[in-house]
Amino acid sequence: MICAICRRDARGFGFEPRLIGVPAPAVKLCSRTCQNITTRLKGMINPNIHERSALLDASAAGGTYVESLGRTDLATWTPEEWATLIDVVITRFQDSLRTAYAEDPPF
Ligand SMILES: [Zn+2]
Incomplete structure (x- = not known):
């Protein structure tokens, strides 16, 4: 969970x-x-405003990573490339949320 x-x-x-x-x-x-x-x-x-913003940040980071590979055919990706994409997206999402809540605490 x-x-x-x-x-x-x-x-x-x-x-x-x-x-x-x-x-x-x-x-x-x-x-x-x-x-x-x-x-x-x-x-x-x-999703609140910070979560929606974090999703946009994570999407942009994922897009940048995909562009860095130079291949958009997902069937050609290695397991490591997939894992890196997930890591990039999740890390950016969490970092964006932490930054937002540090500047705008919800309590
Ligand atoms: Zn939690």
């Missing part, structure tokens, strides 16, 4: 929106920090 907020490993934290009368699915979380964010959002986990 991954944390619904930061996408790191969930570590025994969670949030059950139905307990406060919000009809949303339960989520797994990694920490009290992400639990507090979820509680503040009343369980809603639709």
Whole structure:
């Protein structure tokens, strides 16, 4: 399971929106920090402005990586090239979120 907020490993934290009368699915979380964010959002986990921005950043980083390979035929990629793409995208997404929340803490 991954944390619904930061996408790191969930570590025994969670949030059950139905307990406060919000009809949303339960989520797994990694920490009290992400639990507090979820509680503040009343369980809603639709992407917020920082997450949407992080997705755009991650998309741009992935595109840059693909361009660096010089091959857009995905069937020709090695397992290492695929793994690097995933690493580039996830790392940029997480870094973008950390930067955004450092400048605009959600609590
Ligand atoms: Zn988290």
